[in-house]
Amino acid sequence: MGVRLPPFQALLDEHRSDIYRYLVATVGAVDADDCYQETWIAALRAYPGLKRADNLRAWLYRIAQNKAIDAHRARARRPLPVEVVPDQGTPPPEVDGRPELWARVRELPPKQRSAVFCRSVLGMPYDELAVVLDSSREAARRNVHEGLKRLREELDR
Amino acid sequence: MKDMERIIRDAAGGLPGVAPELAIAERAEDEGLLDVAYASVDSPLGSLTVAVTPRGLVRVSYDEFRERDRTLEELAERVSPRVLELPAKLDPIRRELDEYFDGRRTAFDVPVDWALTRGFAREVLRATAGIGFGDTGTYASVAAEAGSPRAVRAAGNALGSNPMPVVVPCHRVLRTGGALGGYTGGVERKEFLLRLEGALL
Numbered sequence: 001m002g003v004r005l006p007p008f009q010a011l012l013d014e015h016r017s018d019i020y021r022y023l024v025a026t027v028g029a030v031d032a033d034d035c036y037q038e039t040w041i042a043a044l045r046a047y048p049g050l051k052r053a054d055n056l057r058a059w060l061y062r063i064a065q066n067k068a069i070d071a072h073r074a075r076a077r078r079p080l081p082v083e084v085v086p087d088q089g090t091p092p093p094e095v096d097g098r099p100e101l102w103a104r105v106r107e108l109p110p111k112q113r114s115a116v117f118c119r120s121v122l123g124m125p126y127d128e129l130a131v132v133l134d135s136s137r138e139a140a141r142r143n144v145h146e147g148l149k150r151l152r153e154e155l156d157r
Numbered sequence: 158m159k160d161m162e163r164i165i166r167d168a169a170g171g172l173p174g175v176a177p178e179l180a181i182a183e184r185a186e187d188e189g190l191l192d193v194a195y196a197s198v199d200s201p202l203g204s205l206t207v208a209v210t211p212r213g214l215v216r217v218s219y220d221e222f223r224e225r226d227r228t229l230e231e232l233a234e235r236v237s238p239r240v241l242e243l244p245a246k247l248d249p250i251r252r253e254l255d256e257y258f259d260g261r262r263t264a265f266d267v268p269v270d271w272a273l274t275r276g277f278a279r280e281v282l283r284a285t286a287g288i289g290f291g292d293t294g295t296y297a298s299v300a301a302e303a304g305s306p307r308a309v310r311a312a313g314n315a316l317g318s319n320p321m322p323v324v325v326p327c328h329r330v331l332r333t334g335g336a337l338g339g340y341t342g343g344v345e346r347k348e349f350l351l352r353l354e355g356a357l358l
Contacts (some may be wrong), residue, residue: 007229007240009195012181020179021172033179040181044190048238098168105165120165148158151165 058131112147192237194246213268263290278315
């Protein structure tokens with residue numbers, strides 16, 4: 001009753017670019033497009049039922065995270081793991097920057113993937129990250145730390 | 158770990174942007190999740206924000222008179238928060254408005270969704286919708302038509318909050334005696350529309 005939700009278009013305009021980057025970072029360019037549409041459609045479906053209008057960003061990333069996890073599971077079931085592709089020396093052409101870095105990010109446990117991206121790229125506060133991860137604030141902080149530590153070690157090797 | 162955070166943040170700058178074909182509104186429409194579609198429509202009276210629901214036209218707003226964000230927020234609050242921009246969905250009403258402003262159309266055929274109106278105001282606006290191109294009514298006549306001949310002031314308020322100006326022709330309602338009275342988009346717009354229709358020389 002009392003909750004005032006912004007027009008969905010406003011949410012889309014504000015977050016679409018970052019959501020897309022989050023998905024490319026966490027599932028790769030091949031699966032990002034599907035995950036992106038699935039994320040927004042799932043959000044739109046659930047939107048009118050929301051009981052509160054604060055934390056909308058965290059709510060969106062939680063949905064995106066679930067779609068990313070689904071994509072990882074689906075890929076694990078496929079006969080030829082796509083994860084092998086970047087190691088063969090030809091990263092998807094549309095991802096410039098650090099393809100090898102994102103490949104490492106994708107190998108992290110799901111919560112660490114989200115934690116590392118949301119904290120490093122979006123500068124998300126731990127309280128908000130805790131909502132994304134459905135965890136305590138302390139666990140959110142730990143996920144960021146563990147994820148970054150592991151990436152650091154792998155890059156140093 | 159600050160250095161690692163920075164490395165990731167910098168690398169994120171190289172991630173691709175959203176491909177334009179990944180539009181969400183079309184997919185939402187296909188899945189029956191688009192409750193309010195809106196778009197901008199240009200007119201001789203300036204830019205309009207026009208919105209439709211699956212039932213019909215729900216809103217026409219003069220952007221110059223009311224900020225578009227505010228119009229969309231109102232739709233989100235009073236109709237549904239599932240509000241998305243989808244210009245193709247507005248093609249029929251855009252065409253009719255173009256024809257009207259070109260002098261090639263005297264009545265609108267698009268269905269109307271009265272969701273933003275209620276009670277007596279809705280009755281007044283329905284009565285107003287019955288005033289034809291080139292004709293005029295008075296606040297007293299639409300009040301009477303709506304069932305309360307003495308509620309002239311309330312009728313004026315109802316017309317002032319008309320959510321679908323131009324299409325629901327509140328510009329055709331004048332003061333008894335012929336004075337123009339007020340208008341949602343400013344009285345110069347009212348004059349423009351009445352001249353366009355030949356009701357004012």
